[in-house]
Amino acid sequence: MPESVPRLLTLLEVAELLRVSPHTIRAWIRRGRLQPLRLCRRLLFNPTEILRLLGEAEPNEEAADSQSAAGRQSRVTDATTQH
DSSP: OOSOOOOOEEHHHHHHHHTOOHHHHHHHHHTTSOOOEEETTEEEEOHHHHHHHHHHOOGGGSOTTOOOHHHHHHHHHHHHHOO
16 A cells, blocks of 8 residues: 555535636536546545646636646645645
């Protein structure tokens, strides 16, 4: 068993971290942009999946509020280290 198991994020946590609606997260799942882990009816996300999505973001997909992908990545990392 691995020494450190990553803390999985809920759909609402991912939406909050990326500052998008839960509806947008579900749309990204339907389009194949995000791959959740399904546990019964719950959608959970490995932090590395969120970082992968951010790494693929194109410049025109960046938020207008001047929040950079690096800032979002640090929020994802911070969220996974909190427990």
